[in-house]
Amino acid sequence: MEQAPAATRDEALDRLKAFVPNAGRAYAAQRNNASVDAVSRLSAPLRHRLIAEPEVLRAVLSQHRLEDAEKFIQEVCWRSYWKGWLEQRPNTWAAYCGERDQAFEQVADTPAYHQAVAGRTGIACFDDWAQQLNTTGYLHNHVRMWVASIWIFTLELPWTLGAHWFLSRLLDGDAASNTLSWRWVAGLQTAGKHYLARADNINKFTGGQYNPAGQLNETATALTPSASKPPAAMPGWPVVEALQASDALLLTDEDLSPDHGGLRIPNGLAIAVCLPDSAASSSSNLAQAQHVQRYKHAAAQDTVARLQRAGHAVATPTFDELGTWLAEVAPRRLVMPWVPVGATRDRLMALLGDLDMPWAYWQRGWDAAVWPHAQRGFFPFKKRVLPTLSDLLA
Numbered sequence: 001m002e003q004a005p006a007a008t009r010d011e012a013l014d015r016l017k018a019f020v021p022n023a024g025r026a027y028a029a030q031r032n033n034a035s036v037d038a039v040s041r042l043s044a045p046l047r048h049r050l051i052a053e054p055e056v057l058r059a060v061l062s063q064h065r066l067e068d069a070e071k072f073i074q075e076v077c078w079r080s081y082w083k084g085w086l087e088q089r090p091n092t093w094a095a096y097c098g099e100r101d102q103a104f105e106q107v108a109d110t111p112a113y114h115q116a117v118a119g120r121t122g123i124a125c126f127d128d129w130a131q132q133l134n135t136t137g138y139l140h141n142h143v144r145m146w147v148a149s150i151w152i153f154t155l156e157l158p159w160t161l162g163a164h165w166f167l168s169r170l171l172d173g174d175a176a177s178n179t180l181s182w183r184w185v186a187g188l189q190t191a192g193k194h195y196l197a198r199a200d201n202i203n204k205f206t207g208g209q210y211n212p213a214g215q216l217n218e219t220a221t222a223l224t225p226s227a228s229k230p231p232a233a234m235p236g237w238p239v240v241e242a243l244q245a246s247d248a249l250l251l252t253d254e255d256l257s258p259d260h261g262g263l264r265i266p267n268g269l270a271i272a273v274c275l276p277d278s279a280a281s282s283s284s285n286l287a288q289a290q291h292v293q294r295y296k297h298a299a300a301q302d303t304v305a306r307l308q309r310a311g312h313a314v315a316t317p318t319f320d321e322l323g324t325w326l327a328e329v330a331p332r333r334l335v336m337p338w339v340p341v342g343a344t345r346d347r348l349m350a351l352l353g354d355l356d357m358p359w360a361y362w363q364r365g366w367d368a369a370v371w372p373h374a375q376r377g378f379f380p381f382k383k384r385v386l387p388t389l390s391d392l393l394a
């Protein structure tokens with residue numbers, strides 16, 4: 001059943017409240033079944049940080065024992081793991097962007113590519129899911145795995161174009177979770193492991209709705225990874241613990257509720273919520289779908305309204321107008337909730353480089369504590385994070 005995306009903090013909290021009773025064994029038993037409604041659908045508000053991981057985990061642990069809700073907790077931790085992994089390997093994002101741009105030049109005019117993104121391949125399940133992605137911006141996790149696998153191994157299209165297709169159409173489109181999940185399906189993330197969509201698995205986990213027997217390449221080999229680079233030290237960005245009255249605060253689509261993450265905002269502080277700049281990119285290959293732009297806009301508007309209700313004046317410049325806004329408010333320093341590796345950071349860094357303005361990040365305690373553990377695979381990450389969960393959430 002289609003649900004409207006939670007585009008405000010209150011809607012996200014309501015959805016969390018409604019989901020929490022199902023986050024225990026029922027989730028573990030049913031989460032892979034794409035034909036039932038067993039998952040939380042919290043990914044878009046989590047991605048934009050209308051709510052954050054610790055709030056979700058606290059709510060779940062208030063009603064379930066860790067061992068009963070471990071599967072759900074692990075899935076939330078996958079998000080944190082991917083974020084921390086990419087943060088320490090920004091070159092993986094840069095390499096993806098470079099390969100994607102090359103692939104656009106080579107493949108984006110071919111019929112095979114157009115048929116795939118329009119959902120006209122003749123593989124009924126893939127075509128239906130493509131339509132669902134293009135119109136709603138949400139796909140179940142298992143469906144994402146099947147779609148990515150069919151794209152790479154059956155349609156033999158470049159994985160970077162598929163990853164971009166997802167990133168530009170998913171309401172939860174996230175540089176880390178998306179790029180690294182596509183790499184994982186392709187066999188580029190974990191050496192020797194790739195994910196092959198199989199007709200019988202699709203048939204089983206769609207409750208018999210689809211059976212693409214004979215249509216899928218079920219024997220393809222993994223793509224070949226280039227030599228992997230070891231993690232780099234977390235970048236030494238300037239980090240502040242608190243805001244000063246002479247600062248300006250800039251919020252982006254990467255974190256829209258630092259006010260609920262421990263950041264105290266002084267009265268009278270200059271604040272901007274930088275709305276997605278849809279017009280600037282609408283003609284390029286990299287444009288976000290309209291439903292994604294609408295979601296981001298609604299989430300940003302919710303943040304503006306929330307801050308205004310708390311008595312703050314909030315500006316809403318576009319990225320292109322940020323320089324003018326900063327010149328007007330003339331802060332001593334610009335502070336931003338951490339902007340992780342991805343398109344928003346790429347744009348901001350280019351802009352800040354031109355502006356010659358002192359700036360710093362404010363980082364959430366959860367991210368600071370868990371991201372550095374994303375050194376290797378998820379298993380060692382989980383082993384470090386889960387035993388300390390109650391301290392992390394205290």
Ligand SMILES: Cc1cc2nc3c(=O)[nH]c(=O)nc-3n(C[C@H](O)[C@H](O)[C@H](O)COP(=O)(O)OP(=O)(O)OC[C@H]3O[C@@H](n4cnc5c(N)ncnc54)[C@H](O)[C@@H]3O)c2cc1C
Pocket residue numbers: 031039040041042043044046047075076077078079080082139140141142144145148166167170172173174175177178179181182185
């Ligand atoms: C090819 C591919 C691309 C993906 N792209 C994205 C993306 O751009 N953004 C994104 O948030 N997730 C992505 N995922 C992960 C996952 O599919 C979604 O987070 C999940 O389907 C969202 O639905 P939900 O909120 O109902 O999840 P639930 O099952 O209810 O899980 C709760 C939360 O945990 C996190 N989570 C769950 N599964 C994963 C996972 N495998 N990896 C990372 N985080 C997870 C999400 O924040 C999610 O909201 C991708 C997975 C694949 C296979």
